[in-house]
Amino acid sequence: MNWFHHLIILPILLPIITAAGLIPVDERNRTLKGVIGFTSTVVVFLISILLMQSAASPGEGEGGASVYLLGNWPAPFGIVLVLDRLSALMLVLTGLLAMATQVFAMAKWHRAGHHFHSLFQLMLAGLNGAFLTGDLFNLFVFFEMMLAASYGLLLHGSGPMRVKAGLHYIAVNLAASSLFLIGVSLIYGATGTLNMADLAMRIATIGPESRMLMEAGAALLGIAFLVKAGMWPLGFWLPATYSAATPPVAAIFAILTKVGIYILLRLSMLLFGSDAGGSLGFGQPILLYGGLLTIGFGAIGVLASQAMGRLAGYCVLVSSGTLMAAVGLGNGAVIGGALFYLVSSTLTICAFFLLIELVERARDAGADVLAVTMEAYGDVDENEEEKEGGVAVPGTMAVLGLCFCTCAILLSGLPPLSGFLAKFAMLHGLFNPGSFGSEAPVSGAEWAYTALLILSGLAAMIAMNRVGIRTFWTSIEGTIPRVFLIEIAPVLLLLTACVFLSFQAGPAMRYMDATAKSLGEPQNYIGRVMQAPRAGAAGGQ
């Protein structure tokens, strides 16, 4: 119980305080608000790195989960915050995305409406809370906090398109929240607890009549998260919403689907893992086949997309589907690779959403709608005279083009960058379970997963090639976009993070594998939560 222990609460507390503090500041001082908000985000990011180090340090014990008792109530009764490798990883990822998008927004987009920075901070608080909490109802509260802020952010900038997308988004999420509540209360009614660790202990021993209710509750809860994660057929709202949002908002929304994935991963490993008794592996087939269908649907959508915003939206679906199916496979070796994929794909998609806006500044509005039609009916300007000696590419377009190429390589999973390494790690885990599982023959679903993983990469490559050629090679005569340094810097930061991840793949994969291993042994997590010492009682201040 030293000061370090209290750091766990700061990723939630600091954004809330900042958000509240920013509200009275006059809207005309946007830059000041932005700087204050950014400072808070950076501090939270640094704290997350410290937390990650402490979660990964072997001195903390094998699981490395540290528990924070809110209000100093002992574990099953009070609400707990739990920091383990997985939640620390998500905190760091959120921090990285938040820093990049906030800087990007400060160039122009935060002027499009009111209270951008307050809403942004509130969403960070909700995200961090959802990653840290160890209590189901508290999870609902943080989830709603994140969603409420995301409604505001989606409507940021207003306009008919955003209001229409917002209307659908809010209606879908409110209905999903109702399912969330029904699920939570069913679980409480059947088991009498809301603490995840306590729940995991009780699941093995509950009677058959309660087990049915508990499983129904878990299934309803799962639907709420699958709506958020965009599983087919629950994810039709996603591409329209993401392409209607302002670019920095769409970029930070890349992490929202991963909240759904995070909770599915957490709950299925904790509640329906090796100790679950009669509920062992509950819901895994749904996740697996749903994930496969989502990858398929996303890949078709990627190919069919005419606008880049929608293309990115379908990339989000492909990424979600890949992760869902990986969770559904329930193979620890695959989950290690899937976590690596989660980090890499989230960073890439975030960078891509930011990049789209910069690239599209140079294009006229109708061009992208025509692109696919022109592919189908042949080029209309075939007879145009070829210029001698080619065209000089302006510097801005060269930088944007390089970033676009990097995004394309990462999204389609080509070597040598982290997108390839992530997919390779997943497939390697699939065929060589190693220490994680038995040497069972590879099943049909696993072959389907392998095929879809590779085909979705191919689809992304074709779509990115088409869009890239249309944008960078055939429209040079168009205006050159004016890009500020603080707009391209976040994109470069995110892509550099991916490149860094590729070079440091060894240590990163060791961390991910250790995370997957600790998720596979929930006893450690449960023990840590249930035996967490109260401040002042045993450990002393």
Next chain:
Amino acid sequence: MELVLSAGIGVLTASGVWLLFRPRTYQVIIGLSLLSYAVNLFIFGMGRLRVNAPPVLEPGGTGGLLTHTDPIPQALVLTAIVIGFAMTALFLVVLLASRGFTGTDHVDGRE
């Protein structure tokens, strides 16, 4: 009492879901409201139905499930009501904005 409560939840849910799938924004918001009432009653029911049993202890007294009702669902339902109410208000604003932009109350913004 069990029958009345379950029938009430059932009717609210059925009407809520039906309205949720209607094309007018006003119907959708009423549907969401009815759905959230049903959910709130359901959460309340998960603490088991008890009459004349207080959810809080007297000072100095001891409690048990024979004399007291479960206080947690009551606390949960309070949170759920507040959050649901705030979200309905927000949805109302978006509904009006959509009406202002498109001139129609269809959920897709066109007839």
